Amino acid sequence: MADSKIAIIGTGLIGASVGLNLMARKDRQYEVVGIDRSRQNARAAKEMGAVDRTVRYLDEGVEGASMIVLAVPASAAEELLAAMEPHVSPGTIITDTCSTKSSFMRKAEEVFGNNVSVIGGHPMAGSERSGPSAASVDLFKGAAWAITPSAVARESSVRVVIGLIESAGAVPIYIDPAEHDEIVAAVSHVPLLLSVALFKLVRDSACWEDAEQLAGPGFRDMTRLVMGDPEMATGIVSTNRPAILSWLRRYQGELDTIIEALEISDEETERLAEGIELPKDGEESAGATADALIGSLFDRARLERFVFDDRIVGRQVPKDGAETPRAGDVMAQMFIGAYLYGRLKEQLNRGEQREKEAALRRGEPPKR
Amino acid sequence: MADSKIAIIGTGLIGASVGLNLMARKDRQYEVVGIDRSRQNARAAKEMGAVDRTVRYLDEGVEGASMIVLAVPASAAEELLAAMEPHVSPGTIITDTCSTKSSFMRKAEEVFGNNVSVIGGHPMAGSERSGPSAASVDLFKGAAWAITPSAVARESSVRVVIGLIESAGAVPIYIDPAEHDEIVAAVSHVPLLLSVALFKLVRDSACWEDAEQLAGPGFRDMTRLVMGDPEMATGIVSTNRPAILSWLRRYQGELDTIIEALEISDEETERLAEGIELPKDGEESAGATADALIGSLFDRARLERFVFDDRIVGRQVPKDGAETPRAGDVMAQMFIGAYLYGRLKEQLNRGEQREKEAALRRGEPPKR
Numbered sequence: 001m002a003d004s005k006i007a008i009i010g011t012g013l014i015g016a017s018v019g020l021n022l023m024a025r026k027d028r029q030y031e032v033v034g035i036d037r038s039r040q041n042a043r044a045a046k047e048m049g050a051v052d053r054t055v056r057y058l059d060e061g062v063e064g065a066s067m068i069v070l071a072v073p074a075s076a077a078e079e080l081l082a083a084m085e086p087h088v089s090p091g092t093i094i095t096d097t098c099s100t101k102s103s104f105m106r107k108a109e110e111v112f113g114n115n116v117s118v119i120g121g122h123p124m125a126g127s128e129r130s131g132p133s134a135a136s137v138d139l140f141k142g143a144a145w146a147i148t149p150s151a152v153a154r155e156s157s158v159r160v161v162i163g164l165i166e167s168a169g170a171v172p173i174y175i176d177p178a179e180h181d182e183i184v185a186a187v188s189h190v191p192l193l194l195s196v197a198l199f200k201l202v203r204d205s206a207c208w209e210d211a212e213q214l215a216g217p218g219f220r221d222m223t224r225l226v227m228g229d230p231e232m233a234t235g236i237v238s239t240n241r242p243a244i245l246s247w248l249r250r251y252q253g254e255l256d257t258i259i260e261a262l263e264i265s266d267e268e269t270e271r272l273a274e275g276i277e278l279p280k281d282g283e284e285s286a287g288a289t290a291d292a293l294i295g296s297l298f299d300r301a302r303l304e305r306f307v308f309d310d311r312i313v314g315r316q317v318p319k320d321g322a323e324t325p326r327a328g329d330v331m332a333q334m335f336i337g338a339y340l341y342g343r344l345k346e347q348l349n350r351g352e353q354r355e356k357e358a359a360l361r362r363g364e365p366p367k368r
Numbered sequence: 369m370a371d372s373k374i375a376i377i378g379t380g381l382i383g384a385s386v387g388l389n390l391m392a393r394k395d396r397q398y399e400v401v402g403i404d405r406s407r408q409n410a411r412a413a414k415e416m417g418a419v420d421r422t423v424r425y426l427d428e429g430v431e432g433a434s435m436i437v438l439a440v441p442a443s444a445a446e447e448l449l450a451a452m453e454p455h456v457s458p459g460t461i462i463t464d465t466c467s468t469k470s471s472f473m474r475k476a477e478e479v480f481g482n483n484v485s486v487i488g489g490h491p492m493a494g495s496e497r498s499g500p501s502a503a504s505v506d507l508f509k510g511a512a513w514a515i516t517p518s519a520v521a522r523e524s525s526v527r528v529v530i531g532l533i534e535s536a537g538a539v540p541i542y543i544d545p546a547e548h549d550e551i552v553a554a555v556s557h558v559p560l561l562l563s564v565a566l567f568k569l570v571r572d573s574a575c576w577e578d579a580e581q582l583a584g585p586g587f588r589d590m591t592r593l594v595m596g597d598p599e600m601a602t603g604i605v606s607t608n609r610p611a612i613l614s615w616l617r618r619y620q621g622e623l624d625t626i627i628e629a630l631e632i633s634d635e636e637t638e639r640l641a642e643g644i645e646l647p648k649d650g651e652e653s654a655g656a657t658a659d660a661l662i663g664s665l666f667d668r669a670r671l672e673r674f675v676f677d678d679r680i681v682g683r684q685v686p687k688d689g690a691e692t693p694r695a696g697d698v699m700a701q702m703f704i705g706a707y708l709y710g711r712l713k714e715q716l717n718r719g720e721q722r723e724k725e726a727a728l729r730r731g732e733p734p735k736r
Binding site: 146175183186201222228265294295301 | 492493494511512514541543547548550551552554555556558559560561562563564565566567568569570571573575578579580581582583584585586587588589590591592593594595596598601602605606609612613615616617618619620622623624626627630631633659662663665666667668669670672673674676677679
């Protein structure tokens with residue numbers, strides 16, 4: 001029936017959404033096979049048309065696959081690499097959707113050496129709902145999708161993964177695994193922990209019964225991440241601890257600054273209320289300075305946040321992402337990233353350039 | 369033309385949205401007058417039909433008004449109370465939409481004594497956009513709207529404000545001003561500060577250029593509050609410092625717990641990597657315990673957060689909020705909160721009961 005086979009391991013929110021995009025391709029000459037240790041998830045994915053068929057065992061699923069998409073939590077992905085290795089044929093393309101990349105890429109290179117092209121991937125999209133029932137063909141539209149090809153990955157294979165990403169309407173971002181993990185710790189993992197801490201604080205407080213009544217959209221947004229897949233959450237923490245720790249400590253520093261400013265104003269407010277130490281005319285009070293500090297903090301952050309928002313809204317999916325792929329086997333069919341590949345190379349070079357500059361600023365000798 | 373007049377002072381996001389709801393009332397026998405120190409805001413509110421007309425000066429605006437709605441930042445509201453006092457006729461209803469209530473109510477009682485009914489209000493709704501252009505007749509639908517009547521406020525006046533709230537599709541919550549400020553510090557003010565701290569941390573970091581590329585919906589939600597009205601933000605901080613400080617310090621405590629757990633696992637991971645101190649079979653390692661701790665933290669928070677979500681979605685607007693008000697003068701016309709008033713009294717009593725219990729737990733002697 002089909003020239004080739006794509007295996008999706010893990011048919012939850014992300015895996016099933018990838019499947020829906022693969023199944024939606026016109027004139028596709030590949031079949032999509034789903035594997036999930038939860039038979040319920042696998043069945044649901046099949047029923048919603050996210051896969052052509054499901055198989056129960058890993059070996060059966062990956063044997064003869066031209067491409068394998070690992071859409072499972074980071075913790076599980078590494079064990080699966082070793083388990084599938086005997087059944088993966090040389091030249092196969094392996095990609096994943098894990099939230100961390102360094103340890104996955106290390107493990108993948110250790111397991112597969114030069115035999116297969118491992119191209120790590122991380123779509124920066126999700127939902128507080130998990131499982132295939134939450135999957136959508138639009139989940140990745142306009143989202144960034146980090147890719148981390150192994151040193152030995154073939155260019156043609158990288159282009160195939162780029163084709164997959166573009167056809168899902170996402171924007172591929174070429175990045176080094178360590179740099180990726182450092183950044184997602186800041187934009188994804190730490191926000192998740194902050195969200196959990198805020199919800200726990202208020203939920204466990206004596207005034208929860210009233211807080212629950214009064215909580216508005218702000219509190220809901222700031223605690224929405226708590227509803228994400230907990231297995232993914234713990235997977236993140238167990239595979240990206242050092243980066244998360246370093247950002248969390250710096251975050252505590254930001255809070256210290258705010259707290260100190262509030263303490264100054266607060267003490268002074270109390271003293272003024274008691275009629276002590278009224279500032280002389282024209283003399284600026286410490287409290288006023290602290291308020292000004294917080295005011296300017298808000299103003300600057302607000303401006304920059306609007307700039308950021310405009311950039312995101314302005315982020316467009318490359319035109320050729322929409323093109324109907326040309327016929328041929330699955331590889332050729334997804335072979336639509338040619339000019340983009342060049343663009344990504346440039347990104348990589350810019351990245352290296354920035355890294356060089358940063359290293360120099362840190363006073364480190366330039367690397368060869 | 370109209371039997372009476374309602375003055376909205378401040379025709380920004382909230383004021384104009386209140387206006388749109390007042391203007392939407394069928395057979396209304398009142399006119400809505402808007403005042404804003406920004407003539408542009410006032411003009412915009414008039415053009416979008418949020419007010420019948422605008423006046424330039426406060427005295428002209430409040431003179432002869434049956435109800436005055438103060439929709440300005442907390443910091444500005446208190447000055448306005450004093451400024452309008454000579455022009456407010458006895459029996460007028462004054463309500464506001466400020467984010468903090470204690471200091472506003474104190475000031476209002478000081479300025480007006482027994483002459484007018486001051487019923488503080490705080491709709492728990494908003495948007496990252498500010499100004500009348502962001503206003504909507506639906507802004508308050510399903511939202512909680514805290515009300516804090518002064519001790520001398522007449523029941524009939526309280527019912528009028530309840531009518532205003534219900535006709536906007538919101539749910540009135542009867543609460544003590546100090547309790548309100550304590551709670552909004554947790555569900556609104558601290559989340560805002562956490563949001564600013566997170567955005568500043570990442571924005572000012574060396575990897576912003578890449579972070580901006582990779583940031584997904586999670587980061588956007590967790591920093592969305594940064595785009596709110598900065599004047600409101602600073603107003604909050606200047607009128608609710610002690611409560612904010614106390615919650616922020618407790619929040620840091622929550623982060624400390626998470627950081628400590630991560631540090632334990634991290635150290636152990638490193639030691640294991642170096643082949644040192646491998647835990648004996650069957651003996652649980654400190655790292656495993658820490659991971660389990662974080663895992664259970666996630667699981668519990670997640671469960672509770674879903675429960676919370678269901679409650680919010682389930683929150684229904686009282687049926688009578690939709691009823692067409694009966695004819696008569698503006699007061700009678702908005703006189704639609706009879707049974708609700710009783711319900712709110714119960715809320716208040718429950719609140720007092722909880723407060724008594726809390727005080728007893730703190731070992732304080734019961735108040736008279």
